Amino acid sequence: MVGKLPYHLKKHFVSLSHMGVIPDDVDHDKLYEDVNEMRQKYYHVPLNQVSVGIAVQDLFQVAYNHRIHIPNEMTLLGKSILTMESVATFLDPNISVVDVAEPFGKKLFWDRLNPFVNRLSFSIVLLALSIVILGLIVGGAISGTVSPIIGKVPIVEISFFIALLMILWLLFAIFRPGRF
The missing domain is CATH 1.20.58 (Methane Monooxygenase Hydroxylase; Chain G, domain 1)
Structure with a gap:
């Protein structure tokens, strides 16, 4: 499964491992598989059809499943994006965060x-x-x-x-x- 992940993404994983974001005992094959699955889910989808909130939730779920440490600033940014999208959807259900x-x-x-x-x-x-x-x-x-x-x-x-x-x-x- 490791071979399916593009080379430049593998380099990001190596960098994150050296930074201490990815634990040493993580199952790398499963992590690569989950990231590749998420990448395939959003890869060919037009941006106006992507829910930014769901994408951020998917990203956080993969990080949680593999015990990846997400810096507090990134967590706060993700929460802010989710809140912004839910408020914008409440005010105008047809709005697209990407279009804005x-x-x-x-x-x-x-x-x-x-x-x-x-x-x-x-x-x-x-x-x-x-x-x-x-x-x-x-x-x-x-x-x-x-x-x-x-x-x-x-x-x-x-x-x-x-x-x-x-x-x-x-x-x-x-x-x-x-x-x-």
């Missing part, structure tokens, strides 16, 4: 993604600058002149200056306050 929480989750996702996107953009800009400089160096070396001049206009230097201005503008757009 979805906009906040999207905003949180994009807020956490923006620094990564900015760093990625910055890396691409630096790569582009390196390629432009390399092209100027190689082009100058192949032509045998330091600065090809067409009609007394230094094309390479003007192109480099324009590229530099574009890169500085892009860096300003990335690093302006509140963006990085």
